[in-house]
Amino acid sequence: MEINPILQNVLAPPVLFFLIGAISVIFKSDLEIPAPLPKLFSLYLLLAIGFKGGIEIQKSGFTNQVLPTLSAAILMSLVIPLIGFLILRFKFDVFNSAAIAAAYGSISAVTFISAESFLESQKIAFDGFMVGALALMESPAIIVGLLLVKFAAPKNRPKSRKMHLSAILHESLLNGSVYLLLSSLIVGFLTASSNPSGIVKMEPFTGQLFYGAECFFLLDMGIVAAQRLPRLKNAGSFLIGFAIFMPLFNAFIGVFVARFLSLGPGNALLFVVLCASASYLAVPAAMRMTVPEAKSSFYISTTLGLTFPFNIVIGIPIYMSLVNNIIPLSSL
Amino acid sequence: MEINPILQNVLAPPVLFFLIGAISVIFKSDLEIPAPLPKLFSLYLLLAIGFKGGIEIQKSGFTNQVLPTLSAAILMSLVIPLIGFLILRFKFDVFNSAAIAAAYGSISAVTFISAESFLESQKIAFDGFMVGALALMESPAIIVGLLLVKFAAPKNRPKSRKMHLSAILHESLLNGSVYLLLSSLIVGFLTASSNPSGIVKMEPFTGQLFYGAECFFLLDMGIVAAQRLPRLKNAGSFLIGFAIFMPLFNAFIGVFVARFLSLGPGNALLFVVLCASASYLAVPAAMRMTVPEAKSSFYISTTLGLTFPFNIVIGIPIYMSLVNNIIPLSSL
């Protein structure tokens, strides 16, 4: 693991702006991006990722790598929460364990974007269908989390709140951010199929503006993450360890799966990043509604306060070196 | 009337995003674009339409088609509210009839934009001065609506609220959205006359970004429209019928006026769309202040919940086929 790629990653504008945001909190600057401006950027990024992904999928068509990759992605988002749950149960009750585990099974779109930016700066190619994997990995983890609560929870949960399967599917598939990402993907796909001039006209908005908007949003994420970090102290060292260990562990599994799928280095990194990243949008929103017994500060502070910065700043280059070192091995 | 253009219209990004917004409400997704973000996009769109329109008017100069078209536009926005008022009086009191009628006499800038996008995708030319028609049709309908209230209302309105002509002119000309559109038009005109480099520097903002911002705003409009639609049920079937019949009727008149004016197919469509569309920005805001006796849910739910989606999704292609079929007829 060289130090150079990490430094190169840190010196890219998105990461620099993230650090600026974080430092502003540490130095107690009153820099603030008031609500709902961050929402504007998060909606924009989801819309743009989805739209561009849909176009790419339509362009590349369903090559014979697409289906295995997407299936593996879904599988990972089903398996990771189970592993996470088993680990977390050593210390936490069913509710908190399920909620945190679901967050780590799901993904962080901004971490994914950052990995794409990293690849672009390194001039490493990747495929548009990986956005499909991004979109498909959000919901299954939520479903697993809620099923874990449904079957492992103590029997004395208030009756009126029994989770029916329909409620579980609703929260996992119709959650605002999942819905926007998925449907923008479809819009991109349909537009690319039937209306190529529409793509050209969208390009300045979804394409050219993207990098700058990403920087602006990461500025805010830096502020939020740094505000969250101190709250982790209350959560205890077990959870702090988990927030660093779990992404590394997931990345490790991810690399071997990527190797098994014979993904190129670009796609492999994105796959690994999806495994390693944890959700702070869709999953917390869903868990707040369906598992109010879980402490939101646990699943938010870990994902947003520690795992997210870790991935953004040093995780991605580490995963890249994992990919470069493990995938080319002739055989297991 | 072919089905193909409708499908083609529906498959353009702005309409697709509109549908996504509407579907999110139907499926009870918690997708939400919190205030005041929609206001940002509506302000932006008005500013950009006006600015670009002003440039076009300056470029094309006042051809001999401009004055008759603009006069006809004003005339239509004076006549339509009168017709609407007569129809609505069968069921509603003076206040509600006047307010709803004014909305249908006025225009919807976003419907106009959608028609422009439709023309561009169909590669049909149109002229920039039609934005002048857009700007000029907002106020007269408000004036007619308020005059109808002034002269037809029962004599026992609270004295202190007697509408003076100055108040009527104020509400109709200095309403925020009317004012921004008109003044941006003037800025565009002045810039094009005296400062061409200013146009080049504005182009990325008012030009390139426009299509994407339109999509984002239509996503919100889809949400809002779908939330409004159910409230129409309380309004009764008369109003529901009115919300569909009136735009078709106005479009029909509009086509013949366009034919009389010998407008080309692009300008003709825009003219027809102006006639057929109904206001949900300037008119409701003005009516809320000056005619509080009218139920805002009536004039908002019809225009935004039914007429707007109808025009956006299937109205525009229908009007195009009307234009294509009626205008070329050798004589009436």
Place this chain on the structure above:
Amino acid sequence: MEINPILQNVLAPPVLFFLIGAISVIFKSDLEIPAPLPKLFSLYLLLAIGFKGGIEIQKSGFTNQVLPTLSAAILMSLVIPLIGFLILRFKFDVFNSAAIAAAYGSISAVTFISAESFLESQKIAFDGFMVGALALMESPAIIVGLLLVKFAAPKNRPKSRKMHLSAILHESLLNGSVYLLLSSLIVGFLTASSNPSGIVKMEPFTGQLFYGAECFFLLDMGIVAAQRLPRLKNAGSFLIGFAIFMPLFNAFIGVFVARFLSLGPGNALLFVVLCASASYLAVPAAMRMTVPEAKSSFYISTTLGLTFPFNIVIGIPIYMSLVNNIIPLSSL
């Protein structure tokens, strides 16, 4: 002083949009840009100015003009508040005098941007390192203002609020807008040094969009300034006179300093504008927290209601003609 450059300045889109905003208030239009949308644009502008400035500084390197200019800039922002304080003390107490004086010693980024736009439209070159001067002139004036309060204030200020040097430095250097500008400058510098592709990808956001965003923000500034102006009446004619006289006086000193520094006409104008402009972001925010005894309506209404519009609309061309007439003189 010719009338032509003033008219030309007024006919540029940013100034036109500023006037539109102001006129909307005068005519009592209900045009409104609700919070926190203006904050979005002000954050964006600071980020973009800083980022572009950092790139320029990295590109041009530290020529032998840079250091003297930046030193002179800091000096000006230390001296101007002292002069202002002495003048203001004729009429106001220590608290108000110090707060207002600090505002005039500091700078207005938007005035600076407007001057840049003016130079571009006049095709006069200027250097990127002037953004460095912009960034460096914000804090010293705050420090002087707070030191004036610390040493000149009556001894009976509540004990608990004694201003320690650390608090003064904190307010002056870590104020949200100072911090964002400075740190974006560093990000721009670092990106230009190590990651040139990052600059290309940021360009649509920080570069192309800039002019339009500037116009949009100035629309709001026009509204705000026109709402502030009437409150100046309560402030009395002394303060009104000060708000016009002080920028002219500072500009005059600035021209001679620029001449002494042998700045080219572009850089000279920017230097003069920095001297002449007054802060309505960093300084008021800092003063509100540290000198609550001062009336915020005094230091905001003067800077925002009078000095800012004066500079934007007629000040800049006046300063340009000052620069053109005084700098070429062979000797004093």
Place this chain on the structure above:
Amino acid sequence: MIFSERELDAIIKTLEKANVPGYTVMKHATGRGPERVVTEDMEFTGLGANAHVIVFCEQELIDKMRDNIRDDLSYYGGVAYISEATPL
């Protein structure tokens, strides 16, 4: 405690005329009354949301402005209620 909306300017003028010592305004409130529903999603149209105005003042001041405020509210809608409150 008062509930109102776009006639905020009128109400504030009434308050100022009555020489209240101060007031606080919270905009962007939504709600339903006997006559109207105000929702956040319509804010972009310029319809505006409601404003929640709080005034701490003496009973006499309330009596002075009662009629004016009632007048405004009866025309445009809105509610006003009074509670006892003692300064901290």
Place this chain on the structure above:
Amino acid sequence: MIFSERELDAIIKTLEKANVPGYTVMKHATGRGPERVVTEDMEFTGLGANAHVIVFCEQELIDKMRDNIRDDLSYYGGVAYISEATPL
């Protein structure tokens, strides 16, 4: 006076069922309760902030909805308090 959050829809349904004459909602409130901290910076995540709901109504109506509201609040968190208020 009630404090709640994303279960706003449920609470409003309860209010409507009780036939309250009206209510006012102020969203974007933040705060800390015995169980949760809600901050503004998380609003973009979809976690939502709190909503502050005010209802002016007769005592009997309050009695009618007390149980339903308590139920909602005990599950998702939030507080509800009652003060006397007389119409202006």
Place this chain on the structure above:
Amino acid sequence: MIFSERELDAIIKTLEKANVPGYTVMKHATGRGPERVVTEDMEFTGLGANAHVIVFCEQELIDKMRDNIRDDLSYYGGVAYISEATPL
């Protein structure tokens, strides 16, 4: 019920120290007091608007924090009033 502004952090610290069971904050309030006018249009400058803080708590807690809050408010401005309220 309290009115304050950018010294929100200080006030919340006071509240926490007094061990209040919870509090609710509504930012973006504007208003006029005896000394200052706070308007929404200045929010972008970083001047900030007011914050409206509501605390439901026992009388004793109020007594405990009275002095600290008074101190903050007298320096930066703002008002605090107390009303009776019973839990629903």
